[in-house]
Amino acid sequence: xxxxxxxxxxxxxxxxxxxxxxxxxxxxxxxxxxxxxxxxxxxxxxxxxxxxxxxxxxxxxxxxxxxxxxxxxxxxxxxxxxxxxxxxxxxxxxxxxxxxxxxxxxxxxxxxxxxxxxxxxxxxxxxxxxxxxxxxxxxxxxxxxxxxxxxxxxxxxxxxxxxxxxxxxxxxxxxxxxxxxxxxxxxxxxxxxxxxxxxxxxxxxxxxx
Numbered sequence: 001x002x003x004x005x006x007x008x009x010x011x012x013x014x015x016x017x018x019x020x021x022x023x024x025x026x027x028x029x030x031x032x033x034x035x036x037x038x039x040x041x042x043x044x045x046x047x048x049x050x051x052x053x054x055x056x057x058x059x060x061x062x063x064x065x066x067x068x069x070x071x072x073x074x075x076x077x078x079x080x081x082x083x084x085x086x087x088x089x090x091x092x093x094x095x096x097x098x099x100x101x102x103x104x105x106x107x108x109x110x111x112x113x114x115x116x117x118x119x120x121x122x123x124x125x126x127x128x129x130x131x132x133x134x135x136x137x138x139x140x141x142x143x144x145x146x147x148x149x150x151x152x153x154x155x156x157x158x159x160x161x162x163x164x165x166x167x168x169x170x171x172x173x174x175x176x177x178x179x180x181x182x183x184x185x186x187x188x189x190x191x192x193x194x195x196x197x198x199x200x201x202x203x204x205x206x207x208x209x
Contacts, residue, residue, distance in 0.1 A: 040130065040135055041137065041155040042136070043138050045062050047142055068096050069093065073155065076154070093112050106143075115136065120132045124152070124158060128158070129180075
């Protein structure tokens, strides 16, 4: 009787220890995810539709935006500064996109908004991963904005041309937060990334309701 009671007590303590271990790991992973989101400012361009013509137009708008605004964002020293620069130049960015649309024979309206947007998990060039969640971004919508999107990062300056010195992820992130943006090579790393995905998706759904 004594042994059974002792075993039950040990089992309860073990379950509590496991729970707190999982909870702590999840909390730390979420903290790292928040660091990533704080240090990143994204560019998000949505096409009018998924037709071949609209998708091609989206890429032309992308190229024009990047070609004419490289210098603006290349000088940003933080994600907050990049966001401020985007807000200060929102009229210019809108006019550039609108001009490119007109040059290609379309009359779509265009809107540019700076603010938080939900992004699913994204991969850039096979070596940068951003977990799902709400990120600050420059959002450019062409026409109805119902087509597939193109995305990149204005800070760190992944989007800028090779003629301008780029900011790398390792310049703004350290430790586990940086590791979270790299390809997961171990089961533990994959579990951390998946945990962040699940939690951020849950928080995003809660915010919508």
